[in-house]
Structure formats: C-alpha cells, structure tokens
Amino acid sequence: MGAHYTPAPLARFVADKAIAYLERSRSELLRVLDPACGDGQLLNAAIEALLEHGIKNWQAVGVEADAQALGEARNRLAHPGGVVHLIQGDFLRVASEFTPQQELWSEQDASAGLGSRFDLVIANPPYVRTQVLGAAEAQRIANRYDLSGRVDLYHAFIRAIGDVLRNGGILGIITSNRFMTTLAGKAIRSYLTTQLEVLDVIDLGDTKLFEAAVLPAVLIARRKNRVKGPKSYTVPFTRIYSHTRSVQEDETPARVSGGIIEALAFGDEGIVDAPEGTFAITRGHFAVTPGATDVWRLVSSQESEFLSRIREYSHQVIEDVAFVRVGIKTTADEVFIRKNWAALPREKCPESELLRPILSHEDARRWALPGRYVPAARVLYPHLVSGNGKRVINLADYPGTRRYLESFRSRLEARSYVAEAGRRWYEIWVPQDPAAWVSPKIVFPDISAEPKFYLVYEEYLVNGDCYWITLRPGTPEETLYLILGVANSDLMTRFHDAAFSNKLYSARRRYITQYVARYPLPHPDTPAALRVSTLTRELVEQTKQQSALDSIRQLEHDINVAVYEAFGIEWDGGV
Numbered sequence: 001m002g003a004h005y006t007p008a009p010l011a012r013f014v015a016d017k018a019i020a021y022l023e024r025s026r027s028e029l030l031r032v033l034d035p036a037c038g039d040g041q042l043l044n045a046a047i048e049a050l051l052e053h054g055i056k057n058w059q060a061v062g063v064e065a066d067a068q069a070l071g072e073a074r075n076r077l078a079h080p081g082g083v084v085h086l087i088q089g090d091f092l093r094v095a096s097e098f099t100p101q102q103e104l105w106s107e108q109d110a111s112a113g114l115g116s117r118f119d120l121v122i123a124n125p126p127y128v129r130t131q132v133l134g135a136a137e138a139q140r141i142a143n144r145y146d147l148s149g150r151v152d153l154y155h156a157f158i159r160a161i162g163d164v165l166r167n168g169g170i171l172g173i174i175t176s177n178r179f180m181t182t183l184a185g186k187a188i189r190s191y192l193t194t195q196l197e198v199l200d201v202i203d204l205g206d207t208k209l210f211e212a213a214v215l216p217a218v219l220i221a222r223r224k225n226r227v228k229g230p231k232s233y234t235v236p237f238t239r240i241y242s243h244t245r246s247v248q249e250d251e252t253p254a255r256v257s258g259g260i261i262e263a264l265a266f267g268d269e270g271i272v273d274a275p276e277g278t279f280a281i282t283r284g285h286f287a288v289t290p291g292a293t294d295v296w297r298l299v300s301s302q303e304s305e306f307l308s309r310i311r312e313y314s315h316q317v318i319e320d321v322a323f324v325r326v327g328i329k330t331t332a333d334e335v336f337i338r339k340n341w342a343a344l345p346r347e348k349c350p351e352s353e354l355l356r357p358i359l360s361h362e363d364a365r366r367w368a369l370p371g372r373y374v375p376a377a378r379v380l381y382p383h384l385v386s387g388n389g390k391r392v393i394n395l396a397d398y399p400g401t402r403r404y405l406e407s408f409r410s411r412l413e414a415r416s417y418v419a420e421a422g423r424r425w426y427e428i429w430v431p432q433d434p435a436a437w438v439s440p441k442i443v444f445p446d447i448s449a450e451p452k453f454y455l456v457y458e459e460y461l462v463n464g465d466c467y468w469i470t471l472r473p474g475t476p477e478e479t480l481y482l483i484l485g486v487a488n489s490d491l492m493t494r495f496h497d498a499a500f501s502n503k504l505y506s507a508r509r510r511y512i513t514q515y516v517a518r519y520p521l522p523h524p525d526t527p528a529a530l531r532v533s534t535l536t537r538e539l540v541e542q543t544k545q546q547s548a549l550d551s552i553r554q555l556e557h558d559i560n561v562a563v564y565e566a567f568g569i570e571w572d573g574g575v
C-alpha cells in the first residue's frame with residue numbers, strides 16, 4: 001500500500017509551508033483534506049498549524065484505505081473545536097464523484113462523500129507502481145487520468161487531488177521527486193503547470209527523512225482561479241543532498257542543532273552540519289511554462305553559469321562520435337549466466353563456443369582491467385553473427401546446449417513476451433549486436449558512487465546492469481581515450497550532478513545512456529584535449545600493469561587538471 005508515514009517535524013514543515021499561501025479570512029470555514037491519511041500524522045500537523053495561525057473555524061477530512069491505520073488516526077485526531085471526518089476507502093474512487101475540473105472557472109460541488117471542495121489538501125500519497133494493482137486497474141487509472149508509461153499511484157493521486165481542490169485552494173504534498181525528471185512524469189508536469197500554479201519545490205534528496213524507497217520532494221501548488229496565458233514564471237526551489245565533497249577552506253559548514261528540517265525552515269543555504277549528517281543546501285529558482293512537459297531541472301545560478309561555460313567549450317557530445325548502449329538483458333539470468341558451468345553434468349553442459357565471458361557491475365573499476373583479467377561469469381549466448389546482423393542458433397546443432405535449455409523450458413517459456421515478439425523460446429531478450437562485441441569499448445556500471453568507466457579490448461560481453469560505448473565508424477580510436485579521460489574526470493561528475501541531478505541514496509549516481517550520451521567533449525585537437533588522450537592512454541597501460549598507486553593517482557590528477565583546462569574552467573581541487 002506504499003505506507004511510509006511522515007515523521008512529525010516534516011509533517012509540520014509541509015503544513016506550515018502550505019498554510020503560508022492560504023488567502024482566506026480567519027473567520028471563513030476552512031476545509032482541509034488528507035487523501036491517504038495513514039495514522040493521521042500529517043493531518044494532525046495541518047490542524048495544529050491552522051490553530052497556531054489563529055484559524056479556528058475548520059473541518060478536516062481524512063481518507064485511508066487501511067482500517068487499522070484509520071483507527072490510529074481517529075485517536076490522534078480527537079481535536080476539540082473542529083470537525084474531523086474520517087472515511088475508509090480508496091481515495092481515487094471517492095474523488096471520482098467529482099468531475100475532472102476541465103473548466104477552471106466552474107466550481108462543481110458534490111454533495112456526497114467528501115462534501116464540497118477543499119481549501120487545503122495535504123498529502124503523502126502512496127508510492128506504488130499501478131501495475132501491482134493488476135493490469136485492469138492500472139489501465140483504468142491510466143485512462144481516467146491520461147497517464148502513460150511507468151505510472152505510479154502518486155501520479156493518479158496528484159490528478160485526483162486537483163479535482164477535489166477548490167479554485168485558489170492550496171496543495172502541500174510530499175512525494176517522490178521522480179516525476180520532475182522522468183518520462184512517465186510528463187503528464188504530471190504538464191498538469192501541475194496548466195491546472196495549478198507551482199509555488200515552491202523542495203527536493204529532500206538523500207536525507208532519509210523517512211523510510212521510503214524513493215527520494216522525496218515537497219511540492220506546494222495553488223489551484224488556478226482562471227486560465228492564464230502560457231507565460232513562463234519562476235518557482236523557488238531548495239535542494240538538500242548529503243555532502244560528500246571534502247569541505248573547502250572557505251566554506252566552513254554552518255552547524256544546525258535542530259536538524260535539517262529546521263535548517264530548511266530557517267532558509268539556511270550552503271553546507272550544514274546537522275545531527276543527521278553533513279548536507280549541502282542549494283537554493284535557487286527554476287522556470288516553468290504552463291503546459292510544457294520539459295523536465296524540472298533545479299539548477300542554481302552558480303550551476304547554470306558552470307553549465308553554460310561547459311557548453312561554450314564543448315565541441316561535440318559523446319553520442320556524436322559513439323554509440324552508448326545498455327548491456328544484454330537475458331530476462332532469465334539464473335539460466336543464462338553462471339560462474340560454474342564446468343560443474344554441470346557433462347551431457348547437460350552447453351558447447352563452450354556459446355559460453356562467452358560477460359562483464360557485470362562486479363567487474364567494474366576505473367580505467368582498465370588488470371592484464372590477464374577474465375570475468376568470473378559466462379553467458380550462454382544463443383546468437384551468432386550473420387552477414388550484417390545476427391541469427392539465433394539452431395538447437396539441433398548444439399546438443400549440450402539443447403539439453404541444458406530444455407531443462408529450463410517452462411521457466412523460459414514463461415517469458416511470454418519473447419514468443420509474442422515472434423522469437424524462439426530460448427532467445428535472450430536483448431542480445432544487442434554480436435558483431436559489435438569485437439570492437440574496443442568503454443564499459444561502465446549503471447549505478448555507482450563515482451564514475452567507473454574502463455576500457456575493454458577483449459571480446460567480452462556486457463551485462464544489463466552496465467553500459468558500453470563503441471565508436472561510430474570512421475571515428476579515430478584516439479577518441480576512445482578522450483572519452484575515457486573526460487568521463488572519469490571530476491569535472492564530468494560536477495557536470496553530471498548539475499545537468500541531470502539524479503542522485504540516489506548513499507551518494508550513488510545513475511549512469512545511463514540518456515545522461516552519458518550527452519557528456520560534452522572538447523575539440524580533440526586542442527592542446528589540453530590531446531593531453532587528456534595521451535595521459536589516459538598512459539593511465540590505461542599502468543592500470544593494466546597494476547603500477548604503484550602513487551603513480552596512478554598522479555596521472556588521475558594530471559588528467560583532471562587537463563580536463564578542466566580543456567573546458568576553460570580553472571582547476572579548484574576537484575570533487
């Protein structure tokens with residue numbers, strides 16, 4: 001059910017933020033709703049904040065699917081002086097009594113269930129892929145709210161909350177920060193900027209303020225009173241992420257004794273040392289255009305200056321000179337990938353020419369594999385190069401493989417999408433192009449705390465938890481070294497964070513095609529770029545030979561300095 005309750009200080013922070021935007025006289029009745037109220041923490045914080053703001057005439061409504069949680073909410077919310085109405089049920093169904101507000105100016109009050117529309121909605125809706133509710137329910141939700149792609153329940157909640165907010169009403173929501181940047185979040189971004197006016201965004205990053213599998217963000221928005229023209233406007237944002245960079249002399253961290261919520265509430269900025277750890281708080285503005293589906297990129301003015309400098313010095317991006325692809329996806333790794341093929345009974349052992357060494361995140365490192373390194377795992381790769389393409393093997397030609405795969409036939413046939421795509425039951429789902437494996441490539445893992453790009457000359461395959469870069473035909477091989485030096489540099493880590501802001505927990509980052517393909521490259525003929533390639537070639541050699549660490553560190557440092565120079569940015573000691 002996606003039940004991760006909001007801790008009290010965060011609940012109060014969101015309530016205060018939202019209430020600050022209310023435009024009501026204190027005597028008017030104020031109606032507040034939490035559409036997935038759990039044990040009532042958030043609704044309670046909202047009521048307390050209303051009382052402190054001198055609002056005495058209020059009604060609170062909580063909806064919750066889970067009866068037990070609702071019982072706890074009932075005890076918590078026994079407030080004197082106001083009306084608390086708790087409803088057990090599915091908010092998406094309860095809200096569907098309200099016609100979607102297509103016309104912003106027509107207030108349409110429903111009489112049953114929730115009563116009239118709300119002045120304030122405060123929510124921490126469930127984060128659950130709608131797919132887990134079953135295909136039919138997922139489809140129903142997607143259709144009703146015009147959603148597509150990897151739809152999450154919180155997308156539907158945002159839409160349904162819009163339907164129950166009165167015009168001018170305020171929404172204060174804690175939710176996953178993913179909708180700001182994902183493809184599936186497109187419809188929500190467009191909705192939030194068309195039907196609502198975004199007032200404030202606080203990306204809580206990897207602060208682990210509560211136990212959820214997502215990185216949370218707080219969003220404050222107002223339901224529009226009237227349709228405004230598609231004029232862009234700027235929204236204040238705050239971002240807080242754990243700070244891993246060594247602290248520079250000129251930035252002594254501010255100590256905050258009351259915790260990070262207090263630091264956020266007091267408007268602190270920069271590096272803060274809080275009881276929860278050391279964090280960097282960035283504040284700035286970002287532009288939104290009503291109806292636009294662009295990603296919401298929270299870039300401070302300092303970062304945007306940095307990005308434009310990089311853009312000015314970049315000659316091309318990686319995808320101009322290379323292909324960036326994900327590794328193979330078998331969708332049955334336990335069948336196709338093993339470290340111990342030799343332990344199988346002889347008659348069931350696949351033919352050795354089909355067993356190919358495969359690199360996965362376990363093999364990932366920086367620069368190069370040590371000489372004579374062989375990945376521990378091998379994949380049973382049932383595809384062969386054929387002309388310009390590939391063909392799947394004929395099992396009759398490989399009796400050992402046939403017997404091995406037959407013993408997993410039901411497991412493999414359960415991948416019904418393989419047959420539906422007109423493919424053989426024993427194919428791997430994404431085999432990539434077997435002819436491309438012979439090219440020299442740069443391999444890197446999908447998730448990692450630091451860049452781990454390394455050069456591979458061997459014909460090793462790459463598993464789906466990693467990506468690989470090969471040069472486009474006609475590109476000089478030297479470019480591979482330039483790409484490697486740039487991709488592993490401190491400067492590119494700064495670029496990655498500023499341009500894509502996609503940190504995960506524990507300061508790990510995602511490295512995927514859509515980001516890495518956009519890494520800028522300097523003009524390859526400039527002296528600094530030539531130095532990057534030469535030094536990287538040297539470093540690859542030394543890594544292969546497992547040279548002394550001092551010598552490797554020195555080369556890494558020299559490459560970092562050269563990359564900064566290649567992009568016209570002064571070396572400042574690095575990340």
Ligand SMILES: C[S@@+](CC[C@H](N)C(=O)[O-])C[C@H]1O[C@@H](n2cnc3c(N)ncnc32)[C@H](O)[C@@H]1O
Pocket residue numbers: 001002003004005006007034035036037038039040041042063064065066069089090091092123124125126127
């Ligand atoms: C992330 S928790 C938040 C609870 C509470 N608002 C808080 O902040 O502490 C989400 C809650 O949504 C409830 N829930 C899940 N699906 C729901 C639905 N369709 N309608 C109403 N509540 C639902 C879960 O039981 C859970 O209590």
